[in-house]
Amino acid sequence: MNNKILETKNITKSFGTLKALDNVSFNLYEGKIHGLLGENGAGKSSLMNVLSGLYHPEKGSIYIKNQKYKISNPDFASKLGIGMVHQEFRLVESFSIKDNLTLSRSNIYIDNFKTAYKKYSEIFALNVREDEAVSNLSVGEKQKIEIMKLIFNNSNIMLLDEPTAVLTPQETLQLKNSLVTLAKEDMKTIVLITHKLKEIREFTEIVSVLRNGKMVSNDLLTQEVSNNQLINLMMGKVKKSQINKNNEIGDIKLEVKSVTSKDPVNNIKKLDDINFQIRSGEILGLAGVSGNGQVELANLIAGIEKNFEGKIIINNNDVSNKGVKSRKKLNLSYIPENRLGVGLAPGVSVLDNSIVKDYFQTKLGPHLSKNRTVKYLENLINQFSIKAPNPKAEISTLSGGNMQKLLMGRELIGNPDVIIASQPTRGLDVNAVEAIHNLLITQRNKGSAIFLISEDLDELFKLSHKLLVIYEGKVIKSFSTSESDIESIGLAMAGIGE
Amino acid sequence: MNKYTLSKRQAVNELSTFYSFLAGFLIALVIGSIILLIQEKNPIDTFSLMFKLSIGSVNSLSSSLNKATPLILAGLGIAIINTVKLWNIGAEGQIFMGAIGVNLFYINSNLSNPTILIFLLLLSAFIGGAFCILIPALAKVLFGVNEIITTLLTNYIVIGLTIYLVNGPWKDPNSLNFPAAAYVGKEVYLPTMFGKLSYGFLICIIFTALAHYLKNKSVFGYEMRIAGGSEMTAIYAGINAKQKAFFAMLIGGGFAGLAGGVELLSQTHRVSTGISQGFGYTAIIVAAITGMRPIGIFLVGTLFGALSIGGSVIQTIGVSTYIADIIQASTLFGALVIQFFFNYKLLRVDDD
Numbered sequence: 001m002n003n004k005i006l007e008t009k010n011i012t013k014s015f016g017t018l019k020a021l022d023n024v025s026f027n028l029y030e031g032k033i034h035g036l037l038g039e040n041g042a043g044k045s046s047l048m049n050v051l052s053g054l055y056h057p058e059k060g061s062i063y064i065k066n067q068k069y070k071i072s073n074p075d076f077a078s079k080l081g082i083g084m085v086h087q088e089f090r091l092v093e094s095f096s097i098k099d100n101l102t103l104s105r106s107n108i109y110i111d112n113f114k115t116a117y118k119k120y121s122e123i124f125a126l127n128v129r130e131d132e133a134v135s136n137l138s139v140g141e142k143q144k145i146e147i148m149k150l151i152f153n154n155s156n157i158m159l160l161d162e163p164t165a166v167l168t169p170q171e172t173l174q175l176k177n178s179l180v181t182l183a184k185e186d187m188k189t190i191v192l193i194t195h196k197l198k199e200i201r202e203f204t205e206i207v208s209v210l211r212n213g214k215m216v217s218n219d220l221l222t223q224e225v226s227n228n229q230l231i232n233l234m235m236g237k238v239k240k241s242q243i244n245k246n247n248e249i250g251d252i253k254l255e256v257k258s259v260t261s262k263d264p265v266n267n268i269k270k271l272d273d274i275n276f277q278i279r280s281g282e283i284l285g286l287a288g289v290s291g292n293g294q295v296e297l298a299n300l301i302a303g304i305e306k307n308f309e310g311k312i313i314i315n316n317n318d319v320s321n322k323g324v325k326s327r328k329k330l331n332l333s334y335i336p337e338n339r340l341g342v343g344l345a346p347g348v349s350v351l352d353n354s355i356v357k358d359y360f361q362t363k364l365g366p367h368l369s370k371n372r373t374v375k376y377l378e379n380l381i382n383q384f385s386i387k388a389p390n391p392k393a394e395i396s397t398l399s400g401g402n403m404q405k406l407l408m409g410r411e412l413i414g415n416p417d418v419i420i421a422s423q424p425t426r427g428l429d430v431n432a433v434e435a436i437h438n439l440l441i442t443q444r445n446k447g448s449a450i451f452l453i454s455e456d457l458d459e460l461f462k463l464s465h466k467l468l469v470i471y472e473g474k475v476i477k478s479f480s481t482s483e484s485d486i487e488s489i490g491l492a493m494a495g496i497g498e
Numbered sequence: 499m500n501k502y503t504l505s506k507r508q509a510v511n512e513l514s515t516f517y518s519f520l521a522g523f524l525i526a527l528v529i530g531s532i533i534l535l536i537q538e539k540n541p542i543d544t545f546s547l548m549f550k551l552s553i554g555s556v557n558s559l560s561s562s563l564n565k566a567t568p569l570i571l572a573g574l575g576i577a578i579i580n581t582v583k584l585w586n587i588g589a590e591g592q593i594f595m596g597a598i599g600v601n602l603f604y605i606n607s608n609l610s611n612p613t614i615l616i617f618l619l620l621l622s623a624f625i626g627g628a629f630c631i632l633i634p635a636l637a638k639v640l641f642g643v644n645e646i647i648t649t650l651l652t653n654y655i656v657i658g659l660t661i662y663l664v665n666g667p668w669k670d671p672n673s674l675n676f677p678a679a680a681y682v683g684k685e686v687y688l689p690t691m692f693g694k695l696s697y698g699f700l701i702c703i704i705f706t707a708l709a710h711y712l713k714n715k716s717v718f719g720y721e722m723r724i725a726g727g728s729e730m731t732a733i734y735a736g737i738n739a740k741q742k743a744f745f746a747m748l749i750g751g752g753f754a755g756l757a758g759g760v761e762l763l764s765q766t767h768r769v770s771t772g773i774s775q776g777f778g779y780t781a782i783i784v785a786a787i788t789g790m791r792p793i794g795i796f797l798v799g800t801l802f803g804a805l806s807i808g809g810s811v812i813q814t815i816g817v818s819t820y821i822a823d824i825i826q827a828s829t830l831f832g833a834l835v836i837q838f839f840f841n842y843k844l845l846r847v848d849d850d
Contacts, residue, residue: 304733324736334734342734345727347583352723356735359720368717392512 003030004066005189006051006082006157011060013046020046021057022213028157031187033179035194035204035222037234040290040455043213044193048159052084053077078106083155085146087162093135097145100134101152108154120148124178138266140171144178151182157189158182164199165291168268176203195234195289197227197494209233231490235457242481243441245465250280252316253449254301254332254418259310261296270296271308272474278418278449283440285464285481286453287493290423293473294453295337298422301451302334303327315417325360330418333357333411337422337453343407344395350406351377351391357410384409384439401432408439415446422453437463457486457493471495504842514840515789515833519798522787522833529828530821537817544817548808558807560695564765566803567702568593568757568774572781573799574709575627575753577790581713582743583726588634588649589754590778591656592627596758597766597773598660599626601668604682612685619686620701620759627755628748630656635747639740645747653778657771664770678770688764696764703796705753710792712749722746754778775806783830789837802826 006028013021021043028034038044049055051062053071061068064080071077077084091100101117102110109116117130124144134142143163150158164172180203182188192203200207200222209217209230217233259274271293278284288294299305301312303324311320314330336342344353354377358364364372377391386405388398395403408424421440425433440463444450454460460467460481467479469492477492511517531541553559572589579586586592603622609615634648661677668679688697713719725732725739732739758773766773784802788794809822 302734303736324734328736336734338730341728342730345724345731348723348727352720352727355720356724356731359717360736366717367715368720370715 004028005030005064007063007066008047008051009061009063011047011050011057011062013050013055013057019213021050024060024210024213024215025218026208026215027219028189028191029206030156030189031183032206033183033190033192033204035192035200035207036210037195037197037200037207037230038210039195039234042210042234044210045161046213047210048084048161048191048193051077051082051157052159053082078104078153078155081154081156082159083150083153083157084159085143085150085161085163087165089142089146091134091142091145091149094133096131096133097128097137098130100145101130101149104149104153106154107152109152116152120151123181124148125174139166140168143167143175147178151186151188156187157191159191159193161193162195163192164194164196168266172199179203195494197230197491197496200230201227211236227491227494227496228487231487231494234494235486235490241458242462245482247281247445248447249282249465250447252277253280253314254278254451255311255313256297256301257311257313259297259300259308259312261300261305261308264307270473271300272472274310274470274475276468276475278451280417280447280449281444282466283444283450283452283464285460285467286451286470287457287460287467287489288455288470289493290337290455292470294422294470296473297470298334298336298420298451298453301420302332302336328357331414331416332418333414333416333420335408335411335419335421335424337426339400339403339407340396344403346394346396348395349392350388350395350398353395354380354391354406354410358414380406380409380413383413401428401435404428404432404436408436412439412443416443416448419443419448419450420453421450423455424452425454425456425459433459457489461486469493503845505845507841507843511840514837515787515791515794518833518837518840519787519794519829521836522829522831523825525832525836526825526828530825533821533824534817539815539817544812544815544821547815548805548812548822551811552804552808556693559804560690560693562804562807563699563800564694564696564803565806566800567696567698567764568761568777569781569784569802570702570796570799571705571757571760572754572778573784573788573795574705574792575750575757576781576785577750577788577792577795578709578713578753579746579750580785580790581719581722581726582739582746584638584743584747585646586631586649586747586750586754587646587782588631588652588751588778589757589781590774590776591649591653592630592751592754593758593761593774593778594656594660595626595630596623596755597626597762597769598656598663598758599623599629599755600759600762601679601682601769602626604686605668616686616688616763619763620756623759623762624752624756627758628752630755631747631751635744635751638747639744660769660771660773668769670768676770679768681768682763686763687767688760696760698760698764701756701760705756706792706796709753709795713790713792718742718745754781757781780826783826787830787833 004027008024008026011021011024024047036044046055050057053074053076062071069080098113126141126144128141163175167175179190183190194200204222207220207222208215211234255277256274259271261271263270274297276284286294300308303322311318314327314332317330319327340346351373355364355373374391380386381388384405386409387402425436440450452464464481467481468475469477469489479489534541534544551558552562572593576586576589599622600619603619630652631649634645634652637643637648638645664677664679670678670680690696721737722742724735724737725742729739757777761773780802784795784799788798805822805825809819813819
């Protein structure tokens with residue numbers, strides 16, 4: 001570890017009151033593949049955005065080859081040889097591969113494009129002609145072009161933000177081989193952002209861990225650190241507080257039987273043989289890093305997505321082929337992960353949003369009687385102490401907590417038999433989190449069967465009777481919260497099964 | 499260095515659209531006055547004459563209301579379609595298609611009861627308008643083709659079709675070579691209520707109420723609002739967003755078609771290229787000024803009808819009729835600018 005190419009010292013970056021990065025010091029060494037590990041929201045992307053000139057830190061300094069720089073914009077970062085591949089690709093779809101690769105002013109292969117393209121096509125195992133339009137490429141191929149773009153722009157430090165999230169296992173292996181070659185032969189310095197331990201093991205030599213905006217460990221040699229150590233660093237201390245779980249458990253309310261679904265575009269399995277049942281009064285937690293099939297599973301149970309194999313049974317009714325409304329009539333409630341945009345319609349009034357679940361029921365009248373809808377909203381506001389002074393105001397004038405309370409209240413007021421709660425407390429302050437937890441507990445005690453999807457292990461531990469861990473569309477482990485240790489759950493979430 | 503940024507206001511005054519309209523109208527009168535002064539005309543005299551000749555007597559008032567009728571009906575159609583946040587630029591074509599629908603049914607039917615016949619002719623007008631927007635609607639829901647472009651383009655197609663019909667198969671041999679279809683029989687003329695005021699205006703009132711109910715009070719209107727807000731929320735709520743968009747477009751097209759039918763049966767009595775004098779375009783202004791509110795469209799449509807009548811009569815004192823167009827367009831422009839400042843506030847930020 002002698003050739004230090006980049007060093008950050010005490011970087012701090014805040015958004016409002018939230019410290020996304022808190023005194024972060026971080027080193028990169030020439031010709032090595034580095035892993036940057038951390039949970040969602042730990043600050044990984046923020047740090048990379050600081051290095052690539054998108055964010056400007058309030059404090060701290062960046063040194064490249066021992067010289068101090070202020071990276072004011074991505075263009076300057078690129079001049080310094082720093083390039084980033086974002087999760088959402090930044091390619092001009094209608095342009096050819098060649099045009100995309102040579103678009104930047106800093107590109108170095110304008111004269112001998114053909115030889116360079118041939119060389120790197122081989123390294124990336126890319127079998128596409130240079131004049132092919134990017135829009136005709138597969139996701140994996142587009143990613144190769146994105147990485148190649150960095151090389152063509154003479155970037156020696158390549159920041160890759162969760163590059164494997166969109167890849168098949170074979171493509172991931174292929175990517176690994178290409179990156180190893182680039183590090184070894186071209187002396188490229190590579191940073192791989194990920195929360196998959198398996199990839200840290202397979203790809204990287206050096207690993208750093210971020211937690212809550214702080215660099216908890218820097219410059220670890222991947223070979224010398226165990227998975228358990230990494231998990232502990234990544235998650236810190238998990239509060240093991242639990243609520244009373246000796247409440248009455250009743251009949252099966254929701255049953256999911258061998259549910260499998262595939263991405264229609266590339267045929268990758270998004271969900272693979274999912275099986276579980278939830279009884280009245282029971283909270284079943286689904287742990288997992290987001291993007292491992294949770295949204296798809298929730299949408300399938302709610303009836304929003306219909307393309308799947310297997311069976312979904314609500315209250316002893318097979319609803320596999322039924323639509324959203326008939327599932328709602330069986331008293332299913334769904335609190336989607338995406339509050340504004342799915343659960344609530346932006347640009348539409350608070351009043352209209354408050355009746356999304358029940359508007360077609362007779363209690364609101366066939367003509368959508370204004371009196372009844374207003375009373376319905378008033379009832380919600382009182383029961384769930386929502387602050388929404390003007391029913392006609394647009395929904396996004398409410399605070400995040402009040403939006404979530406309105407959404408929860410709307411979904412819970414009918415005393416549902418089955419509740420799917422997806423990331424119900426994400427992004428909320430402590431008081432709002434507490435309020436939402438109490439709502440779920442009350443509902444559990446009233447006999448609802450609750451499917452709690454979350455990334456927050458504290459929350460899952462506190463509330464659920466049982467925990468499933470989902471990884472790449474598969475339930476890889478199941479735990480009882482009363483008799484399991486956090487480490488093995490954390491390992492399972494990071495893809496290390498036993 | 500100081501920079502300015504726009505920030506969306508949390509609470510927007512409910513009457514803001516009305517205030518914006520008033521302010522816009524005042525701005526338009528000022529602009530109109532300046533143009534009149536350049537032409538060395540006295541704006542006060544001109545405007546008072548316009549006022550007198552458009553609503554000063556029963557006859558002039560009824561002319562104004564007759565003029566307002568197609569504007570309002572087409573504006574309502576635009577507003578219904580905008581509930582799903584889509585724009586109908588094709589009202590002009592739909593008006594023509596409504597008139598074509600009337601004539602098509604008229605020359606092929608041998609019904610003797612004029613009341614039933616008038617009813618069916620108006621229905622044909624509605625269907626004609628809906629048919630006119632059918633292809634844009636299908637293209638929108640099946641392939642996501644931008645409806646602004648397709649509805650605009652159908653205008654040219656339908657006006658071309660009208661020119662073909664009145665010069666070809668439908669050409670009236672008695673029209674002294676004027677390109678027009680034969681007049682419909684007197685028995686299907688929409689009768690007048692009083693003065694020159696046609697029953698078309700009553701239809702207009704009924705359809706305003708209908709549009710208001712549909713948009714603001716019905717379950718269908720609710721579903722349209724949710725679908726317009728977010729397609730994902732609609733799917734989540736069990737609403738077929740595409741289906742709502744499709745029917746909203748057909749109904750909106752039907753309203754504009756009805757405008758053409760009423761205009762034919764009450765004013766022109768035959769198909770010609772003069773069925774609409776840009777009603778379909780002015781209706782966009784009317785609908786936009788009112789924030790797509792049916793009752794607002796009724797009121798502003800009435801004002802714009804009066805402005806057109808006033809504009810056409812002041813030619814007698816040597817002022818161009820275009821002064822009315824300038825006032826209409828400037829009202830929209832002014833109202834949009836004022837509305838913008840109701841929705842946003844300008845903030846000064848200090849750059850680092």
